[in-house]
Structure formats: structure tokens, C-alpha cells
Amino acid sequence: MLRLRRGRESRARVHPWIFEGDVAQVSDVEPGGAVTVVDAAGRFVGRGFYNPRPALCCRIATRVDEPLDAGFFRRRVEAALARRARGGEVPGLARLVWSEADGLPGLVVDRYGAVLVVQCLTLGMARARAEVAGALRSFLGPLPVASMDEATPARLEGFEPARGWLDEPGPETVIVEEGGVRLGVRPGTGQKTGLYLDQRENRARVGGLARGRQVLDAFSYTAGFACHALRAGAERALCIESSSEAVAGARENLALNGVAERAQITQANAFDELRRLARSRARFGLIVLDPPPFTRGRGAREAAARGYKEINLRAMRLLEPQGILATFSCSHHVSGEAFEEICRDAAVDSGMSLRVLEHLTQASDHPVLLTVPETHYLKGLLLEAV
Numbered sequence: 001m002l003r004l005r006r007g008r009e010s011r012a013r014v015h016p017w018i019f020e021g022d023v024a025q026v027s028d029v030e031p032g033g034a035v036t037v038v039d040a041a042g043r044f045v046g047r048g049f050y051n052p053r054p055a056l057c058c059r060i061a062t063r064v065d066e067p068l069d070a071g072f073f074r075r076r077v078e079a080a081l082a083r084r085a086r087g088g089e090v091p092g093l094a095r096l097v098w099s100e101a102d103g104l105p106g107l108v109v110d111r112y113g114a115v116l117v118v119q120c121l122t123l124g125m126a127r128a129r130a131e132v133a134g135a136l137r138s139f140l141g142p143l144p145v146a147s148m149d150e151a152t153p154a155r156l157e158g159f160e161p162a163r164g165w166l167d168e169p170g171p172e173t174v175i176v177e178e179g180g181v182r183l184g185v186r187p188g189t190g191q192k193t194g195l196y197l198d199q200r201e202n203r204a205r206v207g208g209l210a211r212g213r214q215v216l217d218a219f220s221y222t223a224g225f226a227c228h229a230l231r232a233g234a235e236r237a238l239c240i241e242s243s244s245e246a247v248a249g250a251r252e253n254l255a256l257n258g259v260a261e262r263a264q265i266t267q268a269n270a271f272d273e274l275r276r277l278a279r280s281r282a283r284f285g286l287i288v289l290d291p292p293p294f295t296r297g298r299g300a301r302e303a304a305a306r307g308y309k310e311i312n313l314r315a316m317r318l319l320e321p322q323g324i325l326a327t328f329s330c331s332h333h334v335s336g337e338a339f340e341e342i343c344r345d346a347a348v349d350s351g352m353s354l355r356v357l358e359h360l361t362q363a364s365d366h367p368v369l370l371t372v373p374e375t376h377y378l379k380g381l382l383l384e385a386v
């Protein structure tokens with residue numbers, strides 16, 4: 001039983017996160033176990049998984065008095081799949097479960113064709129991994145399941161991050177199709193769960209603007225944006241990426257789409273490379289800036305803002321007249337308004353007038369909960385040099 005401090009229940013009824021400071025008393029629960037959450041007067045608030053180790057010590061999974069057992073996981077997974085299927089088939093390339101937004105806090109499930117990738121972010125979910133896999137397979141058939149836990153949350157929660165096949169091994173490489181572009185994924189390796197699925201719709205949208213343009217895909221990972229742009233008729237694309245594993249994936253993807261001759265990959269720090277391109281007076285008609293979050297902690301928010309401003313300023317200076325900049329922030333700690341402000345500052349410093357063509361966000365299978373603003377993390381601006 002976890003008893004909340006007085007006054008903490010109204011937030012707990014709409015937001016699943018309970019921090020140490022919200023807790024008056026905890027009893028009869030082991031780390032990673034299910035705990036019943038009650039308000040200061042002892043009234044039922046919900047049930048969630050508890051872990052005394054991180055400050056975020058409990059995530060409420062249900063507000064109904066029900067056990068967090070195999071049946072619970074089956075019902076939640078079924079609802080998440082139904083949301084993606086929208087009355088038809090469950091899509092072959094999609095985020096199937098997205099943590100808080102699907103009522104399964106601490107769990108991410110992505111589907112890459114005939115392979116499922118499961119990422120557990122909490123000890124409670126890591127312990128329920130087999131039940132989750134069982135629930136997924138009961139609806140989708142006996143697909144191979146790869147685990148792809150991230151090191152940082154696993155360390156915070158105190159469990160060994162799992163990587164690789166859960167039981168039956170699956171294929172080493174899967175090729176998925178994303179709006180006419182083919183992308184390779186190696187389950188259990190690479191970043192995120194294999195691809196940045198949150199950018200799926202944006203890659204198609206931005207690629208569609210690339211015809212006849214010189215493209216710069218900065219922080220390219222496996223060249224998803226560049227592949228879309230080149231397939232849509234871009235003249236040339238330059239990818240900048242620092243990770244050698246990602247660069248290898250980018251080479252494969254460019255070849256897979258038959259566009260390698262029109263592409264170049266520079267393995268470098270994008271900050272340095274943007275500076276170097278400016279010195280060489282290079283110009284681009286379409287620039288994509290899709291950097292990592294720069295910060296995972298609130299303390300480093302200032303540093304992140306400086307990083308965003310610098311790359312945006314440099315990218316703006318590389319734009320041709322009427323050139324387009326698609327710029328993103330995936331940092332939880334930089335709000336949409338703050339990101340826009342940073343881009344505005346960069347525009348002022350670069351002396352550029354830019355028209356906002358569109359506000360971009362995460363793919364629709366990464367739904368947002370109004371009362372859980374943390375579920376909205378990917379912000380983008382599509383800007384056109386005036």
C-alpha cells in the first residue's frame with residue numbers, strides 16, 4: 001500500500017507519476033512489485049508498479065481496482081493495438097505501445113514487419129516482459145520478440161538492460177517500407193528500438209519538399225530523411241552523423257533505395273561540420289536538423305538551449321533563398337514555445353526572415369495525453385527563407 005500525502009491525490013488521478021515527495025507511507029511492496037495507491041484518507045486512487053530506487057517511485061497503471069496480472073496486460077495491449085488498427089489491420093511498421101499514453105507506463109513496443117521490439121523502462125515492466133510478449137503474441141501471432149532496453153533508465157531503476165531475442169531468435173536484419181522508402185533495421189542493435197519511428201510522418205512530409213533541391217540531413221542516423229528526399233527527386237544529399245554504426249546503416253539504406261550515387265555521408269560532429277560548410281560557402285535548398293535531446297536532466301536546459309541555437313543559427317546561414325529548414329527538438333525539457341523562441345533568436349542573429357510553413361510533431365502512434373505533458377516531446381518547425 002502506498003499512501004499519498006494530503007493534497008497530492010488530484011494530480012495522481014490524472015497523471016501516473018508519483019515521486020518520493022508525494023508519498024506519506026509505503027508498506028508491503030517489494031521493488032518492482034504492484035502497489036495500491038490511496039489518498040491521505042485511505043481512498044483508492046489506483047494501482048501501479050513501485051520502485052524505491054528512483055525519485056519517480058511509482059507509475060500508476062490502472063485507476064480501477066484490478067490486479068496487474070496477465071489479464072491486465074492482455075486488455076491494455078488489445079486496446080493499444082485496436083487504436084493503431086482503427087478498424088483494419090494492425091500496421092506493419094508502427095509504435096504499438098507507447099508507455100503512459102497507452103496506459104502501460106514504462107513500456108514501449110514497436111513493430112518492424114514480422115519482428116516486435118520491446119523496451120522496458122522500469123523494473124516493474126522488465127519483470128512483466130514475458131507477460132507482455134505473451135499478450136502481444138496472442139493477438140499478432142508467434143512473432144519473434146527482441147528486447148532493446150536503454151542503459152540509463154535501467155541503471156536508474158536497478159535492473160540489467162536486456163538486449164537481443166527474448167526466446168526464439170528472429171532475423172538479423174528486417175527491411176521495412178516507409179512511404180515507398182526501404183529502411184533496414186537490425187533488431188536488438190542501434191539506437192532507440194532500431195528506427196526513430198516518431199519521425200516517420202515528418203520524413204515523408206519533408207522529403208516531399210525536396211524535389212530539385214540540395215539537401216543537408218544533419219544528425220542523420222541511418223539517413224531516413226535523406227532517403228526520402230532523394231527518392232522524391234532531390235538533386236543531392238549530404239548526411240552528417242557522428243556514430244559509425246549509424247553511418248554504416250545510412251550507407252546500406254542509401255544503397256537499398258538506389259540513391260547512393262547522389263548522396264554523401266560525412267562522419268563528424270555536426271557542430272564542427274556546419275561551421276566548416278559555412279566557411280566553404282556551401283548552400284542548401286533543404287536542411288534537416290534532428291539532433292539528440294542534448295540533455296536528459298533539467299539542470300542542463302540552458303546548455304541544450306545554447307546547442308539548439310547554435311545549430312539553428314548555422315543552418316539558417318546555409319539556406320539558399322526560398323530554402324527550407326526542418327528543425328526539431330526531442331528534448332522533454334524544452335517546450336514547444338521555448339524551442340520556437342530559440343529558433344527566433346537564431347533567426348535574429350542570422351538576419352534571416354523565415355516563414356513558418358508548419359508546426360511538426362511526433363507520429364500519431366505516439367499519442368499525447370493532455371494531462372501528461374511529458375508525452376509530447378517531439379517539436380518541429382518547418383521554416384522557409386523569405
Ligand code: SAH
Pocket residue numbers: 191195196199203219220221222223224225240241242243246268269270271290291292
Ligand atoms: N533523423 C534521424 C534521427 C536522428 S537521431 C532519423 O530520422 O532517423 C540523432 C542522431 O544524431 C543520432 O544518430 C546520433 O548518433 C547523432 N548525433 C548525436 N550527436 C551528434 C553530433 N554532435 N554530431 C553528429 N551527429 C550526432
